[in-house]
Amino acid sequence: MTTSRKHGLRPHPWPWVRVRVCMVGLAMLAALTVPAVTPSPAWAASDPHAHVANANSGYVSVIDTATNTVTTTIPAGDGSEGVAVTPDGTRAYVTNSLSDDVSVIDTATNTVTTTIPVGDDPGDVAVTPDGTHTYVTNSLSNDVSVIDTATNTVTTTIPVGTGPVGVAVTPDGTRAYVTNSGSHNVSVIDTATNTVATTIPVGLNPGGVAVTPDGTRAYIVNFASRSVSVIDTATNTVTTTIPVGTGPARVAVTPDGTRAYVTNPGSDDVWVIDTATNTVTTTIPVGTVPVWVAVTPDGTRAYVTNFFSANVSVIDTATNTVTTTIPVGEVPDGVAVTPDGTRVYVTHPYSDIPAKSSLTVSKSHAGNFTQGQQGTYTITVGNNGPGPTDGTTVTAQDTLPAGMAAASISGTGWSCAVATLTCTRSDVLNAGDSYPPITLTVDVSCDAPPQGTNTATVTGGGDSTTHTATDPTTTDLNSTCQQPSLTIDKSHSGKFTQGQQGTYTITVGNAGPGATDGSRVTVRDTLPKRLTAASIDGTGWSCSRNNLTCTRSDPLPAGENYPPITLTVKVSCHGPGHVTNAATVTGGGDNTTHTATDPTTIERSHRCHGWRSVPAAVTPPLGALARTGPPHTARAAVPAGLLFPAGSAVVTGPNSADAATNGHGTDGQTGLR
Structure with a gap:
């Protein structure tokens, strides 16, 4: 025995409750103990709206089947579970398991117009095809309440087996089939006398039940046996048993009677049975813990409530695939479609559970x-x-x-x-x-x-x-985008000096997204005045000092550089203080001529310009002759330490006059030039 949804105080015979205890805890047992009854084909075919019920301060969500969105919610009793819509579509009957009553909803205004006390722990509900009576299973009082829909009062109570769960009325309205989870059988009620006409043994813990549109068969879902029993309604005997998924809960038959849809909360899927062969033809993954299922009157869609996913899966019965998932309130349980197929009513046992965003x-x-x-x-x-x-x-x-x-x-x-x-x-x-x-x-x-x-x-x-x-x-790919883009850099170190040599470094790179194409890459340098090339070379380059060009044709990958080019220059004694060297590069698939410049500072050199002092070691003595101009110019005696212009000569010694004339010293003479 398991605890009931009623605050966990009373025993409950149906094992499905135990599964729900494991899944949602005692707080949710009220919503999960008794799965909703699948509407009989008679009323299901005539009502196009689906209604879903909610438990413990429960409510009902109303889905517009044209848009598959929730258009309104309706407060109901505590622990809303089962729901059924009358054949004319004017009313929806919702069982409230915790408040032991049934809420009657006016579908035109979507408001509760009356509440009907019934037995203990009402779960499932079914309306007769003529709409005159409603049958409600009461799982803890082990009976069925019969409601007169004209007065909305209970006219009789029918004792049945232990733990009645599901109920379905035959299309001709003469019988009601009630599953008894605790006694593992089905009670067949004669609706004319409202008495049990016979009892049919089935599998373990039967729950959901549905009758085919022609009234010849009843499909019974056996929770613990993981099977579906098929009853021949003419003989009220089980003719076959069909294995299905884990913990099957509810079943609905299509309006044409060709298929039965079975929810399996334990395996989170729906199994489809071919009623001609009574074999499973396909399995449809849905949300988490699918409980109830209802098929639209035109048979094109099946609506499945997913208790833990807080949504409803919409199955296209032509392809047997989920085409839409509809967010609804927490713990959706029972479901019913209105006869015109425009709305779906979904019950929610608990409305005090905060609805969260996803x-x-x-x-x-x-x-x-x-x-x-x-x-x-x-x-x-x-x-x-x-x-x-x-x-x-x-x-x-x-x-x-x-x-x-x-x-x-x-x-x-x-x-x-x-x-x-x-x-x-x-x-x-x-x-x-x-x-x-x-x-x-x-x-x-x-x-x-x-x-x-x-x-x-x-x-x-x-x-x-x-x-x-x-x-x-x-x-x-973009061919234009893949072209190379050459770069050139020109640099030198420090300052150049008049009369000496200087070195430039030229580096060619590829900044484009593509490599060079193997055509010739040409680097050309243009020296400023007063600079002359001494040499130009670089690894892999073919260079000419005459025209200062270097070429090569090997491809240069994107982002890489060729080996640098070294250009050595001679600086004239008459070079200006500042010059700018320029170098260009083109080719390799890049039609642009890229230029680099390198401003260069040139320092003056005393070797090229100005006066210089005669070193002390060779300072001419008094009386020495100095020639300060070209050869054969006048010579004069000068004092030691006197500054001479560049190119002057001081000659000392016995033959100083000849030395000055010849511009160089002889043995024993000192010549400064």
Whole structure:
């Protein structure tokens, strides 16, 4: 025996309660103990709206099937579970397991018009095809309450087996099939006398039940046996047993009777049974802990409540795939579709559980990007949770792939920073809505790879999970973008000096995205006046001193340099104080002529200009002759230490006159020139 949803004080016979205890704790047992009854084909085919019930101060969410969005919520009793809509679509009956009553909703106004006391722990509910009576299972009082829908009062109570869970009425309205989880059987009620006509043994812990549209078979879900029992309603015997998923809970049959959809809370999926062969044809993954399922009157869609995911999965019955997931309130449980198919009513056992936000992020771009151009990404942040964001900061952040750099990032209402590629805002985002999109413009480099993946994340707003979106991007090559771009640099060290040599270094590089194409690269230097080339060379270069050019044709990869060129020059004695050397480079696939200049300072040299003192060691004695001009000019006696212009000569010794005349000294003479 297990504790009931009623504050954990009373025993409950159905094992599904134990599973729910493990999954959601005692606080949620009220919502999970008894799965909702699948509406009978009679009323399901006539009602196009789906209603979902909620427990403990429960409520009902109303979904518009045209947009698959929640349009309103309706407060109901405590522990709302099962829900059924009348064949004319005017009313929805909701069982409230904790307050032991049934709420009657006017579907025109979506308000509760009356509350009907029933038995202990009501769970499932089904309306007769003529809409005159409603049958409610009471799992703790082991009976079924029969409500007269004209007066909305209980007219009779029918004892059944132990722990009645599910109920379905045959299309002709003559019988009601009730599953008894504790006694592992099905009670068949004669609706004319409201007495149990027979009891049918089935699998362990039967729960959900559905009758085919032609009334010939009843499908019974056996929770503990992990199977579905098929009952022949003519003989009220089990004709076959179908293995299904883990912990099956509910079943719904399509209006054409060809398929039965079974929810499996233990394996988070829905199994589809072919009713012609009574075999499982496919398995559909849905949300976490799927509980109830209802099929639209036209048979095109099945709505599945996912207890832990706080949403409803919409299955396309043509493809048996989930096409939409609808955020609803916490712990969605029962579900029913209105006869016209326009609305779905979903019950929620608990409304005192705060509905939280669940952020989403999507990342997209149009077409391919191109190297050397710009591209644009669009980032959209939404709220897929049942509740709004809480007003705390929501942060979206982008991470660009290699070869891309952010040019700008912005969005209406967002505070964005290009440096960190983050955008933030704190305004509340309601469930099902999205913030204005963020536009991220990027510069695509010329070396961007062909494939890259952009990543965006979002967190905050009361959602502690970091959600991620990726956007694979194809980048087209740009032939123009792949050309080389030569560079040239000209430099020297220190200052040059008149009458001496100087050295320039010329370096050619490639700053473009592509390598040079193997055609000739030509470097040409133009020396200023008073500088003459002594030599020019460089490893791998073919250089000419006559015209100061160097060439080579080997490809130069992007981002690399050729070996430097060394240019040695002679500085004239008449060179000016400042000159500028210029060098150019072109070729290699780069049609631009690139230029480098190198301003150079030239120092004056006393060897080339001005007076100089005669060293003390050779200072001429008094009476020595000095020639201060060209040969054969006059000589004069000079004092020691006298300054002479460059080119003068002082000659001492016996033959000083001859020495001065000859411009050099002889043996034993000193000549200064």
